[in-house]
Amino acid sequence: MKELKLMKGNEAIAEGAIRCGCDGYFGYPITPQSEILEHLMAEKPYEKTGMVVLQAESEVASINMVYGGAAVGKRVMTTSSSPGVSLMQEGLSYIAGAELPALVVNVVRGGPGLGTIQPSQADYFQSVKGGGHGDYRLITLAPASVQEMYDFVELGFDLAFKYRNPVMILSDGIIGQVMEKVEVGDYKPRWTDDYIVKTYPWAATGKPKSRNHNIITSLQLESDKQEKVNLRLQAKYKECEANEVRYETFQTEDAEYLLIAYGSSARICQKVLQLARKEGIKVGLIRPITLWPFPKQIIHDIGIKTKGILNVEMNAGQMIEDVKLAVECKVPVKHYGRFGGIVPTPSEILNALKNL
Amino acid sequence: MTREEIIKPENLVYKKSSVLTDNVMHYCPGCGHGLVHRIIAEVIEEMDIQDKTIGVAPVGCAVLAYNYFDVDFIEAAHGRAPALGTAISRLYPNHFVFTYQGDGDLAAIGTAETIHACNRGENMTMIFVNNGIYGMTGGQMAPTTLEGMKTSTSPYGRDLSIMGNPLKITELIAQLPGALYVTRQAVYTPALARKCKKAIRQAFENQKLKQGTSFVEIVSNCNSGWKLSPVKSNEWLEQNMLPFYPLGDLKNNK
Amino acid sequence: MTEEIIIAGFGGQGVLSMGKILAYSGVMQNKEVSWMPSYGPEMRGGTSNVTVIISDERISSPCLNQFDTAIILNQPSMDKFENSVKPGGLLIYDPNGITTHPTRKDINIYQIAAAEEASKIGIAKLFNMIVLGGFLKIKPLVTDEFLKKGLEKSLPARHHGLIPENIKAVEVGKEILKPYHTL
Numbered sequence: 001m002k003e004l005k006l007m008k009g010n011e012a013i014a015e016g017a018i019r020c021g022c023d024g025y026f027g028y029p030i031t032p033q034s035e036i037l038e039h040l041m042a043e044k045p046y047e048k049t050g051m052v053v054l055q056a057e058s059e060v061a062s063i064n065m066v067y068g069g070a071a072v073g074k075r076v077m078t079t080s081s082s083p084g085v086s087l088m089q090e091g092l093s094y095i096a097g098a099e100l101p102a103l104v105v106n107v108v109r110g111g112p113g114l115g116t117i118q119p120s121q122a123d124y125f126q127s128v129k130g131g132g133h134g135d136y137r138l139i140t141l142a143p144a145s146v147q148e149m150y151d152f153v154e155l156g157f158d159l160a161f162k163y164r165n166p167v168m169i170l171s172d173g174i175i176g177q178v179m180e181k182v183e184v185g186d187y188k189p190r191w192t193d194d195y196i197v198k199t200y201p202w203a204a205t206g207k208p209k210s211r212n213h214n215i216i217t218s219l220q221l222e223s224d225k226q227e228k229v230n231l232r233l234q235a236k237y238k239e240c241e242a243n244e245v246r247y248e249t250f251q252t253e254d255a256e257y258l259l260i261a262y263g264s265s266a267r268i269c270q271k272v273l274q275l276a277r278k279e280g281i282k283v284g285l286i287r288p289i290t291l292w293p294f295p296k297q298i299i300h301d302i303g304i305k306t307k308g309i310l311n312v313e314m315n316a317g318q319m320i321e322d323v324k325l326a327v328e329c330k331v332p333v334k335h336y337g338r339f340g341g342i343v344p345t346p347s348e349i350l351n352a353l354k355n356l
Numbered sequence: 357m358t359r360e361e362i363i364k365p366e367n368l369v370y371k372k373s374s375v376l377t378d379n380v381m382h383y384c385p386g387c388g389h390g391l392v393h394r395i396i397a398e399v400i401e402e403m404d405i406q407d408k409t410i411g412v413a414p415v416g417c418a419v420l421a422y423n424y425f426d427v428d429f430i431e432a433a434h435g436r437a438p439a440l441g442t443a444i445s446r447l448y449p450n451h452f453v454f455t456y457q458g459d460g461d462l463a464a465i466g467t468a469e470t471i472h473a474c475n476r477g478e479n480m481t482m483i484f485v486n487n488g489i490y491g492m493t494g495g496q497m498a499p500t501t502l503e504g505m506k507t508s509t510s511p512y513g514r515d516l517s518i519m520g521n522p523l524k525i526t527e528l529i530a531q532l533p534g535a536l537y538v539t540r541q542a543v544y545t546p547a548l549a550r551k552c553k554k555a556i557r558q559a560f561e562n563q564k565l566k567q568g569t570s571f572v573e574i575v576s577n578c579n580s581g582w583k584l585s586p587v588k589s590n591e592w593l594e595q596n597m598l599p600f601y602p603l604g605d606l607k608n609n610k
Numbered sequence: 611m612t613e614e615i616i617i618a619g620f621g622g623q624g625v626l627s628m629g630k631i632l633a634y635s636g637v638m639q640n641k642e643v644s645w646m647p648s649y650g651p652e653m654r655g656g657t658s659n660v661t662v663i664i665s666d667e668r669i670s671s672p673c674l675n676q677f678d679t680a681i682i683l684n685q686p687s688m689d690k691f692e693n694s695v696k697p698g699g700l701l702i703y704d705p706n707g708i709t710t711h712p713t714r715k716d717i718n719i720y721q722i723a724a725a726e727e728a729s730k731i732g733i734a735k736l737f738n739m740i741v742l743g744g745f746l747k748i749k750p751l752v753t754d755e756f757l758k759k760g761l762e763k764s765l766p767a768r769h770h771g772l773i774p775e776n777i778k779a780v781e782v783g784k785e786i787l788k789p790y791h792t793l
Contacts, residue, residue, distance in 0.1 A: 004637060006630070006633055006634050006643065006763065006764075008639050012555060013452060021580075023447055024443060024446065024447055026443060031649075032649060037528070040780060047562060052443075052446045052447060053447065054442070054443075056439070056442075056472075057468055057469070057472035058468060060436070060439075060468075060469075061439040061442075061468065061469050062439075063440035064432065064433060064436035064440055064469070065439045065440065065442055065443035065514065066441075066443070067430075067436070067440055067443075068412070068430065068439065068440030068441065068442065068443035069443040069444065069447050069649070071430040071440070071444070072410065072430075072443075072444050073446055074443075074447045090433055091436070094432075094433050098430075098431075117649070125725075137576065172602070173649070174646065174672060174673060175651050177646065178631060178644055178645065178646045178672045179643075179644070179645035179646075180642075180643065180644050180645070180669070181637050181643055183640065185649060193448070204410055204428035204429065204430055205410075205428065205448070206406075206407045206408045206410060206428055206448075206451055207406060207407055207409075207426065207427050207428045208407045209407070213377075213422075213425070213426050213427055213428050213429065214428045214429075215422045215423075215429050215430075215431070216426075216429070216430040216431065217413075217422060217430070217431035218422075218430075218431065219419065219429070219431055225793075230408075241643035264672070264673070265753035267669075267670055267671045267673075268671040268673060269671075271670040271674070272629065273670075274670060287766055326577070339414045343673045344669055345673075345674070345675035346674065346675065346676075347675055347676070
């Protein structure tokens, strides 16, 4: 049965985890996402579903606990904010290299360094271009509402297990802190150990006589073997690009101009759309939901029919590189962004749009 | 007597544990790792827990440990094995989980994970092979390198005023309330190897109690890194390592 | 209908919880809602504000720079938000501690002496509910029935005994609201 709740985005992540049957959460407090661990501890999911919740000694430990949990076939996750996610990059690279499913949430704050605790989208590059070492990709989901924070936890686990690849929910301080209406589902039971053994035969669940031992590793000392691993990863990423692109469009049918924004910036841009349309400016909006794989095709198809594109992010212009590649520089693409934790107002974005 | 006449069941005095694979170990001749592997494998075999055992390998000489144990194994990032072990033992509370780490892995880069896992009392067995040097990367100074000991990054001997002190991490672990059993062993003589096996057996048996972490240090040699023959390195171990890292139980709360 | 509200004051005045009660009442009445707090160092007793949006439609931006209503409870918030009220919009403020009164002529301005009234009748903790009452008198976005349900949802069960007092404070607010400048 569906139930309506008013929740913060961060609380919705925690609630989504408990209710979708997540097996384990390992995390370390950091603003602006500490409500996730707080909500989990308050809800005592270890009594409700048997979910393990542990406050680790660091983000480094958290991501490696996730690595351990993922290696044994469990649905495990961690959450953090920018500086903490930087600490997790090593672990993420290992998880990607060992081809394990895992879910990581980054409630982004301003940087670099200790930066600020206010909202930002400055970790786009880190999420979609790598972050850690080696040639790997994170499937990156960008929620723009509290409902999506809730829904993307289960979606994230589904994608992670489908592709045996880490999934990043790239949120920010606004979506983490805002309270909105959320429709929550029933508590789904966690997978049984038998189910894991049957469904995910790669998992290191303990070696029975009937099979060889399972080894989870990202190490290949011989370069021809490592190249094979890389080729397999690239093939998997191609499949992701073919099947998992997600986006949303707003009033693009008659658009002469196009806004492109994700996450909370896309929410602000929806307001810009209202204001601009009132003034007779024919503008549409594309909101990438998956930042990787990036919705290149739709941005190309709609973008090249417009007179110009305004890319809006709370950073110095990161996604704009992918937007320019998508439209093959056939139309002008400009960037508007604020950073350091400053949230752009609808009016200043409207002005930037008028100056395109 | 022919070969065939010798190989008969009644003549059998020793055989490789069924929990070890047939892969040829890459360890240097005389290195203690092979023995420690054998002991762990025998304990798993004797306890009949192969299907419920999950191992976590380090970065260091034992990085390929997963090739030698015929149990499910995970290769951790450098120093993070106790974090992986934490999650695995909590997610499979009735399994047997062991980590296998060297001194650089456990007592330098992974000190935080080591101490916190033991302090929380994670229900697992931690095997710590201490040879006072970074073997795999070519003999650099380790956190446990003794004063005056020459390594490639302390070529004139470890100078405490510049390089700091060797770390007795096992003594630190013994202070932690979560640590149930903390012991220091060696394997360079048959008698010590038998004693070490008893300790490792107890560490694995302890997991049935779910009362905390069992931590077994094995003071071992690195003849390549120490630039000594196997025999000489064992003598050096006895004369230099053991006075600083004395053998015996540091804590046994079982 | 979409109502975009900023509530701003000192930390500890109940700004966030007042917004939450309003938002939860909106949820109960089947509206779309959004509650976006300022967060961070403000939590430690400095200025605090929350943007609450209640709408019949999907809400666009939870962060705004123009509001239909500003509810202002201290001078720094007056300085910051008086000019953020849309022309024709509403500003409600508690004159307690206000040294520079609002000067806009293109909006409706009301005073609510909630701090004074709350301490007079001995319900200092319900100061924010008095303010909420004043707002609901001008903009009855949620009915009393749903306000009560909103309180039930947003207060922990152990405080449900206090709901009648809360409702009473809302009524007090409706009574003491005074026009300061109206169009």
